Amino acid sequence: MKILPLISTFCIVISAVLVAFGWYFIVKGNKSLHKRMMVSAAAFALLFFIIYITRTLLIGNTSFGGPASLKPYYTTFLLFHILLAITGVLFGAITIHSALNTRWPIHKKIGPAAAIIWFFSATTGILVYLILYVFFEPGPTKNIMRAILGIVE
Numbered sequence: 001m002k003i004l005p006l007i008s009t010f011c012i013v014i015s016a017v018l019v020a021f022g023w024y025f026i027v028k029g030n031k032s033l034h035k036r037m038m039v040s041a042a043a044f045a046l047l048f049f050i051i052y053i054t055r056t057l058l059i060g061n062t063s064f065g066g067p068a069s070l071k072p073y074y075t076t077f078l079l080f081h082i083l084l085a086i087t088g089v090l091f092g093a094i095t096i097h098s099a100l101n102t103r104w105p106i107h108k109k110i111g112p113a114a115a116i117i118w119f120f121s122a123t124t125g126i127l128v129y130l131i132l133y134v135f136f137e138p139g140p141t142k143n144i145m146r147a148i149l150g151i152v153e
Contacts, residue, residue, distance in 0.1 A: 016122035019115050019118055062133070062140075087117050
């Protein structure tokens with residue numbers, strides 16, 4: 001199951017790229033392509049979430065495997081990423097809900113902020129993947145709260 005983090009990270013990359021295209025198309029006045037891109041972006045974000053939650057519940061999360069001296073910096077960065085992701089989901093849900101209910105003033109006001117937050121969330125998520133699986137040897141896989149807090153069993 002070591003491929004799951006790569007697949008879920010890939011889903012986030014695709015989601016962010018689709019949001020960028022969606023933004024481009026709405027600026028150009030193409031509402032139809034904007035809607036298709038944004039619905040597809042939301043679908044890939046949802047797929048990421050399903051993979052992440054399933055992996056977390058069934059397997060656990062990978063803890064930081066790098067040098068102990070870098071652990072506080074990684075933990076701070078991870079918490080920042082989690083905050084961005086939660087904020088991005090909330091803003092994204094409001095944006096999607098307002099679009100589905102044709103509340104265009106809210107959609108137009110919240111949408112750009114949601115997209116920017118999502119880009120930062122995606123970027124920090126990719127960096128979390130690289131730190132955990134590429135830059136350093138992965139640490140042990142364990143329960144999510146133990147991984148975030150760095151509790152050793």
